[in-house]
Amino acid sequence: MTTDGFRRGAPPRVGLVSLGCAKNLLDSEVMAGVLARGGFEMTTEPESADALIVNTCGFIGPAKEEGVNTILDLARLKRSGRCRRLVVAGCLAQRHAAELADAIPEIDAVVGLDEVERVAEILEGSLGGAARRTPPLTADQSVTWLYDHTSPRIRSTPPHTAYIKVAEGCDYPCTFCVIPQIRGRFRSRTPDSVLAEAEDLASDGARELILVAQDTTAYGADLGIRHGLATLLRQLAGVTGVEWVRFLYAYPTTLDCEILAALAEVPELCRYVDIPLQHASRRVLSAMRRPGNRASNERLVARIREAVPGVAVRSTFIVGFPGEEEQDFEELAGFVEETQFDAMGAFLYSNEDSAASFVPEERISEAEKESRRARLMEIQQAISLRRHRALVGRDVRVLVDGAPEESDLLLAGRTEGQAPDVDARVLLVDADRPPEELVGRFVTARITEAHPEDLVGRVVG
16 A cells, blocks of 8 residues: 555554435445555544545535535645545535536545445555546446445444445436436345345344435336335344334335335334425426325325324425425425324425526525425424324333433433434433443333423333
């Protein structure tokens, strides 16, 4: 390994900053594994790093802004500290490689999405003084890479929880989304590869597996596998050591009866459905090139709840889409009030210049978008509070994650109806066992308080 200009006799230290979603986090974990296998030393302290890598998200405007700001922060650290190389990877790098390199001269290399497993090679070349400013893929080429069970990986999640990316890319034509342009066509991993990874993760202490993809419920369709996700879920539930399996990002037309039947019948499968519906107005959904309308979405959620008793249903919506009138928003708000989701997120429309929905001049101001988002979330907060209050006095099964960021005097955990980072938590108080005996374990908690964001409980078993 070339280390000219770095600490002689010691491997270069690399700090990796991961932005964006869980799918991006998995790419970061693979990059960390590749670097460690290549002889680099990983550090969580950017100030002590010889090289810094930022894995960016490029989905919407705020994510791009966060990515650019992070790169600029690391560029300043490079100028003032020991860091000698700055590498940019991920969706933003794939989408805007040349622009980033031109605007931020501190960037020494750009890693394309098809080059994740070449990151050590690229960084080593950069360390040797050969700056590499653009990835080999051009804008009209399609990304094809997808990690598998043989890819090295260093997990950054708690030991008891692990993500598995079962597919990559997307074939849907949603007008607001640029993911197909960035990540390429939909492609699934083989069931054998997913199961092999699950077994490795379970042997390494993972008790909860979370399946992710851009279109998780379409898993296996490109491989000619009928009911691919339902079959895979049942197989994963049988992996020794695994007690919870959940999946994120269902699509309305590919969430079939077989998947719901599996959730209802297999105890290890979390009764949890995350289904981004995006809107309720037929007119807006049509402009988004999304299926359905308010009535069909109401029937869909009712079908999910009927098929899987006790299921938690989460959804997300976009407000401020071009052409969204006040009556469209009111229909969406009425749908949220009527449907009573267990959890919900709302996002402002991001006017991406390469998206089919792009308009040269938006009629809906950012202030109006934010007002609509706030009104929608106010409705959901009241719903969440009512749902949480109904749990007071009940005993629930909780997977203990550890101390929350806001206090090391508490422990935070989740029920099967709560996914990490996006949903409410159960804050545990008055535990009669040391925290180290509870973290990563399943406990019985009695709910004592209810709040819109979180529940409070005490361990009773």
